[in-house]
Amino acid sequence: MSVLIFLIISYILLSISLYKVFEKAGVESWKALVPFYNLVVCCEIIGRPQWWALLLLVPIVNIFIYVGICVDVVRSFNRLDFKDTALAVVYAPIAFFMIGNNKDDKYVGQTVKLEQEYAKKMMAAKDAKDERLFNKLDATNPYKKSVSREWVEAIVFAVFAAAFIRMFLIEAYVIPTSSMEGSLLVGDFLFVSKAHYGIRTPMTVAMLPLVHNTVPLVGTESYLKNPSLGYHRLPSIQEVQRNEPVVFNYPEGDSIYITSERNFSYHDIRRAGPNAMARFRNQTLRVRPIDKKDHYIKRCVGLPGDKFEIRDRQIYINDQPTENPKNLQFNYVITSPSPIPSSRWRDLGVNLTELAANERSSQSGIYSFALNAEQVETIRSWNDNIQVDFRPISQQSPNYLFPHDPANFPGWTVDNFGPFVIPAEGTTVTITPKNIAMYRRIIGVYENNELVVKNGRIFINGEQTTQYTFKQDYFWMMGDNRHNSEDSRVWGFAPEDHIVGKPLFIWFSTRNGSIWNGINWNRIFSSAYKMD
Numbered sequence: 001m002s003v004l005i006f007l008i009i010s011y012i013l014l015s016i017s018l019y020k021v022f023e024k025a026g027v028e029s030w031k032a033l034v035p036f037y038n039l040v041v042c043c044e045i046i047g048r049p050q051w052w053a054l055l056l057l058v059p060i061v062n063i064f065i066y067v068g069i070c071v072d073v074v075r076s077f078n079r080l081d082f083k084d085t086a087l088a089v090v091y092a093p094i095a096f097f098m099i100g101n102n103k104d105d106k107y108v109g110q111t112v113k114l115e116q117e118y119a120k121k122m123m124a125a126k127d128a129k130d131e132r133l134f135n136k137l138d139a140t141n142p143y144k145k146s147v148s149r150e151w152v153e154a155i156v157f158a159v160f161a162a163a164f165i166r167m168f169l170i171e172a173y174v175i176p177t178s179s180m181e182g183s184l185l186v187g188d189f190l191f192v193s194k195a196h197y198g199i200r201t202p203m204t205v206a207m208l209p210l211v212h213n214t215v216p217l218v219g220t221e222s223y224l225k226n227p228s229l230g231y232h233r234l235p236s237i238q239e240v241q242r243n244e245p246v247v248f249n250y251p252e253g254d255s256i257y258i259t260s261e262r263n264f265s266y267h268d269i270r271r272a273g274p275n276a277m278a279r280f281r282n283q284t285l286r287v288r289p290i291d292k293k294d295h296y297i298k299r300c301v302g303l304p305g306d307k308f309e310i311r312d313r314q315i316y317i318n319d320q321p322t323e324n325p326k327n328l329q330f331n332y333v334i335t336s337p338s339p340i341p342s343s344r345w346r347d348l349g350v351n352l353t354e355l356a357a358n359e360r361s362s363q364s365g366i367y368s369f370a371l372n373a374e375q376v377e378t379i380r381s382w383n384d385n386i387q388v389d390f391r392p393i394s395q396q397s398p399n400y401l402f403p404h405d406p407a408n409f410p411g412w413t414v415d416n417f418g419p420f421v422i423p424a425e426g427t428t429v430t431i432t433p434k435n436i437a438m439y440r441r442i443i444g445v446y447e448n449n450e451l452v453v454k455n456g457r458i459f460i461n462g463e464q465t466t467q468y469t470f471k472q473d474y475f476w477m478m479g480d481n482r483h484n485s486e487d488s489r490v491w492g493f494a495p496e497d498h499i500v501g502k503p504l505f506i507w508f509s510t511r512n513g514s515i516w517n518g519i520n521w522n523r524i525f526s527s528a529y530k531m532d
Contacts, residue, residue, distance in 0.1 A: 010091075010093065011035070013093040014038075014092060014093045014096070015032055015033050015034075015035070015038055016032075016033075016093075017092075017093040017094075017096035017097045017100060018032035018038055018042070018096055018100075019032045019033065019100065020099075020100025020101065021073065021077075021096050021099055021100050022038075022041065022045075023100075024077070024099070024100065024105070024106065024107050025045045025076070025107040026107065027041055027044075027045065036053070036056075039053050039056060039066075039069065040053040042069050042073055043069065044110075045073060045076055045107075045110065046069065046072035046073055046075075046076050046110055046111055046112050047072075047076075047109075047110025047111060047112035047113035047114070048069070048072070048112055052065070052069075053069075059199075059234055060164075060168050060199070063164070067088075067089050070088040070089065070092035070095070071085050071088045071089065072111050072112060073088070073092075073096065074087075074088045074095050074096075074099065075111040076107060076108065076109065076110060076111040077099050077105045077106065077107055077108065078105070078106070078108045078142070079095075079099065079105070080142060080143065082149050082152070082153070085153075115143050118137070118141065118142075118143060121137055122134060122137045122138065122141070125137060159209055159210065160209075162209075162210060163209035163210055166210060167194075167202060168194060168195075168199050169193070169194055169195055169199075170191055170192065170193055170194065170504075171191075171192050171194060171500075171501070172189060172190065172191055172192075172507070173189070173190045173192055173247060173295060173297065173503075174187070174188070174189050174190070174513075175187065175188040175189075175190070175297065175513075176513065178351050178353070178354075178370070178481050178484055179298070179479035179480075179481050179484060179485035179486065179487065180245065180297060180298065180299070180479050180480050180481060180485075181327070181329055181351060181370065181480065181481045181484075182327035182329055182349070182372050182480065182481075183245070183299075183325050183326075183327050183480045184245065184297065184480075184503075184506075184528065185509065185512075185520065185523070186351070186353075186512050186513040187509055187510035187511060187512055187513035187514065187517075187520070188506045188508075188509045188520075188523065188528075189506065189507055189508040189509065190247075190297075190503045190504070190505070190506055190507070190528050191503075191504045191505060191507055192247050192500065192501040192502065192503050192504065193501050193502045193503075193504050194500060194501040195236075195237055195501075196236065196237045196238055196501060196502035197233075197236050197237075197238070197239070197240055197246075197499050197501060197502060198233040198234050198235055198236035198237075199233065199234040200231070200232070200233050200234075200291070200497075200499070200500070201229065201232045201233070201234070202229060202291065203228055203229050203230070203231060203289060203290060203291045204223050204224075204225070204228055204289050204291050204292055205227055205228065205229060206223060206224035206226075206227065207222055207223035207224070207292075208222040208223070212292070212295070213288060213292040213293075213294070214258075219258070221286065221288075221292075223292055225289060228289060231290070231497045233497075238502075240300055240303065240475060240499065241300070242300060242301065242302070242303050242306075242317070242322075243299060243300070243301060243322065243323060243325070244299065244300060244502070245297055245298065245299050245300075245503050245528060246297070246298065246299075246300045246475070246477065246494075246499060246500075246501075246502065246503075247295055247296070247297045247499075247500040247501050247502075247503060248295070248296055248297075248298075248475075248477065248494050248498045248499050248500050249290055249291065249292075249293035249294070249295065249296070249498040249500060250265075250293045250294045250295070250296045250491075250498075251293075251441075251446075251491050251492065251493070251494055251495065251498055252265040252267045252268070252491040253265060253288060253293030253294045254287060254288055254289075254290075254293060254445070255267070255285055255286070255287050255288075256285070256286055256288070256294070257269065257280050257283045257284070257285060257286070258283075258284075258286060259283075263294055264280070265491070266285060267491070268490070268491075271397060271399040271400060271404055272397055272400075273397060290497060290498060293498070295500060296477070297503065298477035298478055298479050298485070298487050298488075299325065299477065299478055299479070299480060300475050300476070300477055301315055301317075301322065301476055301477070301478045302315075302317065302422045302475065302476030302488075303422065303475060303476075304422055304423065304424030304425065304473035304474055304475065304496075305421065305422060305424040305427065306318060306421070306422045306476070307319065307419055307420070307421050307422075308418050308419065308420060308421070308422055308476055309417065309418035309419035309420075310414075310415060310416055310417040310418060311416060312415060312416065313330060313415045313482065315478075316419075325480050326372070326374075327372045327374075327480060328372060328373070328480055328482065329370040329371060329372050329480060329481045329482060329483070329484075330370065330371070330390060330391075330482055330483050331368065331369070331370050331371075331390075331391040331393065331483040331484070332368070332369060332370075332371050332376060332388050332389060332390055332391055333366065333367070333368050333388075333389050333391045334366070334367040334368070334369065334379060334386065334387070334388050335365060335366055335367075335386070335387040335388075335389070336365035336366075336367070336383065336385070336386045336387075337365060337383070337385045337386075338365055339365050340365065340367065340382070342355060342359060344382070345358075345367075345369075348375055348378060348379070349375070350369050350370075350371070350375070351369070351370065351512065352511065352512035352517060353512060354368070354369050354370065355369075368391065370481050370483060370484050371388075376388050391483075392415070393413070393414050393415065393483050400490065401413070401414070401417070401489055401490060402488065402489060402490060402491060402492040403437040403438045403440075403492065404437060405437035408434045408435065408437060409437070409438075414482070414483065414489055415482075417489055420438060422474055422475070422476055422493065423439070423442060423470045423473070423474045423493060424470060424473055424474070425470055425471065425472050425473045425496070426469065426470065427469070427470055428467050428468065428469040428470075429467065429468055429470075430466055430467055431443075431458055431465070431466060431467065431468050432458070432466065433453055433456055433458065436453055436458060439468060441492060441493075442470065442474070442493060442495075443460060443468055446472070446493075446495045446497075447470070447471045447472070449461055450462065472495055472496045472497060473495075473496040474493035474494065474495055474496065475493065475494045475496070475499070476488045476493065476494070477494050503528035504528060505525055505526065505527055505528050506523050506524065506525065506526050506527075506528050507524065507525065508524055509523040509524060
């Protein structure tokens, strides 16, 4: 709301600042006070066609058009220095006030046409091979910029354009963990489209360009929490599809501890117990807004309204088994009568970090890897005496798995989970103390309500209730490396306002995240979202 007020006040100041500017340009001053029409008049003053102002109605494009109009207005009053251009870009009302109240500033004409005409004169002199006239025009060219200014403006524009593309259209990401192996590997570099699911307009507006949430080398946060904007999303090209990878902001990433090892959610640490909390007692807790939470990539295996369940590692949607990714992985223990050479494991394509761990700790031919079905069959083909056994996952703590209430949701494991219905916008559920754990974070955090459970009764925003209607859609995200993925089974639903974009393709790939391990040439420019 504070940003909206700022924008309204800024537009009022812009209109007032144009009052004397219009007067100096020979235009009736009252036109400066008419919303939007004043910008149409600005187009006439600078030499642009009136329809040019209609581009201000096009989201994202309007940013560039508005800046261009403001710069050309000050140039039409012969303010051609870099400082004048910079001021028009940063805050145009100040630049216009200065022009309107400076008696020495005179309107010299439509700068767009004047510059075009001057360029034509120079081109004509060059074509006529009139070197004397060309040199004279070049020496007196009021629009000529110094080499240093050309470089500065080029760098500023490049940074602005790159930040614009990154913020609204396409951003590059790298896969840092093995949670999506073997579909997406550690070291895969992705291009992700922010337009497919609808461009999410910026919520955090004061930030360093081209970085996400942390200043490189320094390690501090790269943004200011205020001013901020509310959540808005432009129309989408497509809806989120079941079984496709999605990039999103980590839902529990609002409160995190940063270590050299990884970032830890406060909620994870709290659920792990007092010993874990003691370890982080002297660490700084960083609280982040939605769009500055860490980025995750997982496969969307459940859509809003789906009945979701995992039975013996198989996902069921609406009581029907779903299609599994070709390279779906689980943990296995391999027992061999003799040690297996590292080269054979490398050729199999196992995770190199896991290989190094096995080389350090394996005893008499016992290994542990995350493997897909094809790899399991290959290992068994090496020797009839090799035994490959599925390795069940033990719970890290009683409260480790969502919804972190084993008393009311008993028996849930990473391989047997649910059933439950994924919340959808507009649907209403009955809430009780027995099931409130499933919806607690949705109601109290994602949808900004005051939730209190007291004496067996539930109060939302001070009113006792037994029902709740969801304000947005939610999704269920899981990694393809099912036993090595911290996903929705741990932190729950992914809200629609956390969705960032759709992976397009892998544009580069290093083996296990290091160029020193080699390049995965066969993965470059390959698809990032097919099931196989």
